[in-house]
Amino acid sequence: MYINGEWLHAKSEKTREIINPFNQEVIATAVEGNAEDAKTAIQAARVAFDEGSWSTMPASERGAIVNKIGSLIERDLEELAELETLDTGKTVQESREDMADIANVFFYFAGLADKDGGEVIASPIPNSESKVVREPVGVCGQITPWNYPLLQAAWKLAPALASGNTLVMKPSEITPLTTVKVFELMEEAGVPKGVANLVLGAGKSVGAELASNHDVDLISFTGGIETGKTIMQAASDNMKKIAFELGGKNPNIVFADADFETAVDQALNAVFFHAGQVCSAGARLLIEESIHDEFVEELVERTKRIKLGNGFDEDTQSGPMISAEHRAKVESYVEIGKNEGAKLVVGGKRPDDPELQNGFFYLPTIFTNCTSDMRIVQEEVFGPVLTVETFQTKEEAVQLANDTIYGLAGAVWTQDLSKAEFVAARLRMGTVWINDFHPYFAQAPWGGYKQSGIGRELGREGMEEYTELKHIFRNKQPEPIKWFK
Ligand SMILES: NC(=O)c1ccc[n+]([C@@H]2O[C@H](COP(=O)([O-])OP(=O)(O)OC[C@H]3O[C@@H](n4cnc5c(N)ncnc54)[C@H](O)[C@@H]3O)[C@@H](O)[C@H]2O)c1
Numbered sequence: 001m002y003i004n005g006e007w008l009h010a011k012s013e014k015t016r017e018i019i020n021p022f023n024q025e026v027i028a029t030a031v032e033g034n035a036e037d038a039k040t041a042i043q044a045a046r047v048a049f050d051e052g053s054w055s056t057m058p059a060s061e062r063g064a065i066v067n068k069i070g071s072l073i074e075r076d077l078e079e080l081a082e083l084e085t086l087d088t089g090k091t092v093q094e095s096r097e098d099m100a101d102i103a104n105v106f107f108y109f110a111g112l113a114d115k116d117g118g119e120v121i122a123s124p125i126p127n128s129e130s131k132v133v134r135e136p137v138g139v140c141g142q143i144t145p146w147n148y149p150l151l152q153a154a155w156k157l158a159p160a161l162a163s164g165n166t167l168v169m170k171p172s173e174i175t176p177l178t179t180v181k182v183f184e185l186m187e188e189a190g191v192p193k194g195v196a197n198l199v200l201g202a203g204k205s206v207g208a209e210l211a212s213n214h215d216v217d218l219i220s221f222t223g224g225i226e227t228g229k230t231i232m233q234a235a236s237d238n239m240k241k242i243a244f245e246l247g248g249k250n251p252n253i254v255f256a257d258a259d260f261e262t263a264v265d266q267a268l269n270a271v272f273f274h275a276g277q278v279c280s281a282g283a284r285l286l287i288e289e290s291i292h293d294e295f296v297e298e299l300v301e302r303t304k305r306i307k308l309g310n311g312f313d314e315d316t317q318s319g320p321m322i323s324a325e326h327r328a329k330v331e332s333y334v335e336i337g338k339n340e341g342a343k344l345v346v347g348g349k350r351p352d353d354p355e356l357q358n359g360f361f362y363l364p365t366i367f368t369n370c371t372s373d374m375r376i377v378q379e380e381v382f383g384p385v386l387t388v389e390t391f392q393t394k395e396e397a398v399q400l401a402n403d404t405i406y407g408l409a410g411a412v413w414t415q416d417l418s419k420a421e422f423v424a425a426r427l428r429m430g431t432v433w434i435n436d437f438h439p440y441f442a443q444a445p446w447g448g449y450k451q452s453g454i455g456r457e458l459g460r461e462g463m464e465e466y467t468e469l470k471h472i473f474r475n476k477q478p479e480p481i482k483w484f485k
């Protein structure tokens with residue numbers, strides 16, 4: 001753990017073994033902090049913020065430090081990518097792309113650091129001056145999940161630092177390795193002591209302390225809805241600001257006039273990339289009825305060919321699930337789907353391949369004959385499981401797509417631009433892709449409608465989450481009002 005500029009053991013001296021999900025080998029031993037460690041880190045962040053040298057440093061200097069972090073990530077890209085693959089099982093090619101994205105996130109927010117000089121507004125009061133400025137929120141608690149460990153951390157660290165906050169981060173207890181490494185890089189880049197603190201440990205202890213502690217001014221959380229609700233309740237005690245990136249059950253709408261080859265190819269990628277452990281995975285295929293049979297037949301053939309394996313092997317297309325518990329959850333959802341009457345057309349079990357028996361693998365799985373009232377359609381499985389529904393009109397496609405408590409992302413495939421725009425305008429989701437699936441980048445805001453989240457990460461809006469707005473009014477000719485004579 002990194003607290004107040006020092007690398008520390010947990011007060012309890014407890015540790016946790018970090019497991020490679022490909023073969024269950026222990027790849028590291030991490031310290032296991034608790035609420036006491038979190039309190040110490042929060043105190044360090046509080047003192048660093050209140051002392052003021054970070055928040056009042058010229059923004060361009062802060063930006064230069066954030067930029068340096070991005071450069072150091074680029075320098076150590078290969079090491080970081082390998083760590084991420086060891087920890088999560090994702091392919092090393094995917095990890096490399098994540099690391100390049102992560103460096104760009106630091107560069108982007110570094111560039112924004114000195115761009116907002118406030119705004120002078122037209123005051124209706126004579127002889128006065130009115131301006132609106134943005135200031136850092138204060139001490140930020142930041143809690144991240146295991147599926148994109150460093151990427152989700154970067155989306156929080158870079159804007160928080162660039163806008164002058166101090167912070168305490170808690171990564172997922174099962175995937176802390178790249179976050180630890182980036183805190184080393186932040187130290188090397190010159191982030192002053194106390195400004196960025198790292199506490200490892202479980203959600204129920206370290207995370208709960210960050211959510212409830214009154215010295216934390218903002219809690220930024222990426223993870224599941226149920227955890228989000230718990231954090232929201234804890235955060236209400238001191239009305240801290242909240243920023244939540246939660247789950248999704250994202251529709252992928254394919255019209256009959258879409259380019260067939262591209263739509264099939266991308267429907268596979270939409271749902272099975274990273275073994276479906278993606279918040280924005282296209283887990284609900286909505287297909288125009290007239291092409292259902294042909295489309296599903298092709299999808300099933302290609303699904304059978306997906307090569308599962310070690311993320312370090314060149315020919316591996318998808319790695320394992322993150323843990324035994326998570327695979328068991330996916331398996332229980334497949335049973336639910338079968339019992340609800342959905343038709344299992346491929347997958348639905350663990351692979352037989354002897355080389356995969358030590359990993360938490362699960363075969364890419366497709367259910368057809370699905371309807372919106374099924375749990376397998378409504379609930380986030382967060383694994384390689386696709387449900388297929390059909391529609392006849394664009395209105396029906398929109399109605400089905402929006403029939404969910406989630407609102408993270410969705411896609412529409414058609415060569416008819418007016419149809420695409422009709423659908424895009426009506427999807428109640430934070431991101432809509434037309435003839436594509438998955439793109440996200442530092443310049444565009446990311447976040448959810450409905451129960452998929454509160455607030456935005458990335459883009460200017462992602463920076464603004466870490467600021468408070470202040471209106472400063474100056475009377476240029478003060479004189480008595482004489483109301484109270
Ligand atoms: N919207 C997005 O951008 C986005 C991105 C990635 C993941 N996710 C979501 O994350 C979920 C998967 O991640 P997960 O399984 O790690 O989620 P999770 O909610 O189980 O855990 C996320 C983090 O919260 C911590 N936590 C757990 N209980 C806590 C508590 N009581 N108080 C405070 N912190 C606590 C965990 O230790 C972990 O660090 C999925 O639902 C996925 O959709 C969303």
Ligand SMILES: C[N+](C)(C)CC=O
Nearest residue numbers: 147148277278279280
């Ligand atoms: C936000 N994203 C797509 C990078 C990861 C979601 O799990």
